[in-house]
Amino acid sequence: MASKVPVDVGLIYEGERIRKNQMYVDLAGPKSFGAELVRVVPMDEIDDGKVFLEGPDIGDMEEGKAYPFGILLEVGGKSMEEDLEGVLERRIHEFSNFIQGYMHLNSRDIIWCRVSKDAAKKGLTLKHVGQVLIDLFKSEWPMIEKMQVKIYTDPEATTKFREAAREVYEKRDSRLRGLRDEDVDVFYGCALCQSFAPQHLCTITPSRTSSCGSISWFEGRAAAKIDPNGPIFEIPKGELIDEVKGEYSGPNEVTHEKSGGTVDRVYLHSIFNYPHTSCGCFEAIGFYIPEVDGIGVVHRDHRGTTPFGIPFSTMAGQVGGGVQSDGFVGMAIEYLRSPKMLQADGGWNRIVWLPKSLKERVLDAIPEELRDKIATEEEAVDLESLKEFLKKVDHPVVSRWETEAAEEKEVETAPSVPAEGGQPVMEAPEIQAQVQGIPLPGSNVTIIFKNAKIYAEKVIITRKGKN
Numbered sequence: 001m002a003s004k005v006p007v008d009v010g011l012i013y014e015g016e017r018i019r020k021n022q023m024y025v026d027l028a029g030p031k032s033f034g035a036e037l038v039r040v041v042p043m044d045e046i047d048d049g050k051v052f053l054e055g056p057d058i059g060d061m062e063e064g065k066a067y068p069f070g071i072l073l074e075v076g077g078k079s080m081e082e083d084l085e086g087v088l089e090r091r092i093h094e095f096s097n098f099i100q101g102y103m104h105l106n107s108r109d110i111i112w113c114r115v116s117k118d119a120a121k122k123g124l125t126l127k128h129v130g131q132v133l134i135d136l137f138k139s140e141w142p143m144i145e146k147m148q149v150k151i152y153t154d155p156e157a158t159t160k161f162r163e164a165a166r167e168v169y170e171k172r173d174s175r176l177r178g179l180r181d182e183d184v185d186v187f188y189g190c191a192l193c194q195s196f197a198p199q200h201l202c203t204i205t206p207s208r209t210s211s212c213g214s215i216s217w218f219e220g221r222a223a224a225k226i227d228p229n230g231p232i233f234e235i236p237k238g239e240l241i242d243e244v245k246g247e248y249s250g251p252n253e254v255t256h257e258k259s260g261g262t263v264d265r266v267y268l269h270s271i272f273n274y275p276h277t278s279c280g281c282f283e284a285i286g287f288y289i290p291e292v293d294g295i296g297v298v299h300r301d302h303r304g305t306t307p308f309g310i311p312f313s314t315m316a317g318q319v320g321g322g323v324q325s326d327g328f329v330g331m332a333i334e335y336l337r338s339p340k341m342l343q344a345d346g347g348w349n350r351i352v353w354l355p356k357s358l359k360e361r362v363l364d365a366i367p368e369e370l371r372d373k374i375a376t377e378e379e380a381v382d383l384e385s386l387k388e389f390l391k392k393v394d395h396p397v398v399s400r401w402e403t404e405a406a407e408e409k410e411v412e413t414a415p416s417v418p419a420e421g422g423q424p425v426m427e428a429p430e431i432q433a434q435v436q437g438i439p440l441p442g443s444n445v446t447i448i449f450k451n452a453k454i455y456a457e458k459v460i461i462t463r464k465g466k467n
Ligand code: SF4
Pocket: 090, 190, 191, 192, 193, 194, 200, 201, 202, 210, 211, 212, 213, 214, 215, 279, 281, 282
């Protein structure tokens, strides 16, 4: 490493967690704000190797506080192209976490960094952080001929930078909106999050951008072209198994291989049975609400609770880590704009709850007739008030309740013993059955039948072993 920094830098620190009692300061995160951005710029606009800081550095900050934080990486090189910006941007997470005593979470305008007391005591500065990033990016990507870093901690400068960054994110995301899964021959895979979620693989398609929202299909294509053996690679689509659910043999096979055989099937556009795995970097979580047979979506910025009474952070802890949780899925906010968004489950017709700020952000993607029918925390704070609201506005899921109620009634009115008066083939005070597929995170569900009587049309007894 060319730069001299007062703490160690290396891959071994990537998984380092800095707990609250070890924290010197937080940068951006839930108690403040910020953003990160990579831009490819003409080489004559870059003062190579320089780090600029606008606002206080770590040593000037008060212990225990959270500060605004923006970081802009400007890179140049003859073969650099704009499509690579998102890919490089995602590596800020990985490379920042190489710095001992410095932790980086999330992406884009929801980043959250933390500096440990030890690192602050040793004299780590934000200029050091910028220098480390320059060294690591240049050594990993020799095509970067020049690079400079601009860091903002002044509140006004950070606000201005965050607005500019949001415009760039929007421009990148909107490029993809006209393209669909069926328009392309290949998808892309990203295994970057396997360092902390070993079973997780993002399948990036035009209709389903990466869960972190940072790598679109275009960016996946640019990264795979430059480094086909890197963490972002091509996935052949293979055979189309189910168009509505978004199941293809190619992603199934690659996910099976990259997840160490733990995940065999992936539905790109459904929350049920085989949803996309969730790492921990997702911008939002889709969650099934059995009580209303609808789906809610909560994003990372939402500080309150969901109708389940738990906040985003608790839910993220249950569904993250690379697991496939039936009824839950991590997603990018941009996925809510996809015409295929959870299409197998009913798409927008099934969405019943969104935080107000998220609803406002994606309002133009919500079909006009549904805009007033989707509850926010203002209309529904728990399952009871959600149910009341949906009934009042006649949300499309209400008609599902009526169908379900009719089916239940049919079951209730069915004779409890065979019409011809048969005898039960088995009676037991208690039978337990393990059931998979009920959308509760974390574990399977056990159903207990009390005083059970089992009737059967035919009983077949087979003997195992000899004969
Ligand atoms: S969330 Fe997906 S696309 Fe984003 S870095 Fe992780 S694996 Fe890659």
